Amino acid sequence: MRQAAIQSGLIRLGKAIGNLDGNIGKRSRQALNKLGIPVGMANIPEMLLHVEDMVQQAFPDEFKMPSV
Numbered sequence: 001m002r003q004a005a006i007q008s009g010l011i012r013l014g015k016a017i018g019n020l021d022g023n024i025g026k027r028s029r030q031a032l033n034k035l036g037i038p039v040g041m042a043n044i045p046e047m048l049l050h051v052e053d054m055v056q057q058a059f060p061d062e063f064k065m066p067s068v
Helices: 002-012 026-034 041-058
Strands: none
Touching: 002 026, 002 041
């Protein structure tokens, strides 16, 4: 599930990785490398955090916290 979330984020960031299949394959690894995100299967949670941070930075209006 985290792998699919990573792929979804990569697609949102405009990376052409092919189909969203939940596998971190060659194209996903290439996209992660181009973004400067360390790739490693033991590193999936950290990879996801990096991708989520980049999506939030790229689309700040979509990730606003409600006023308290």
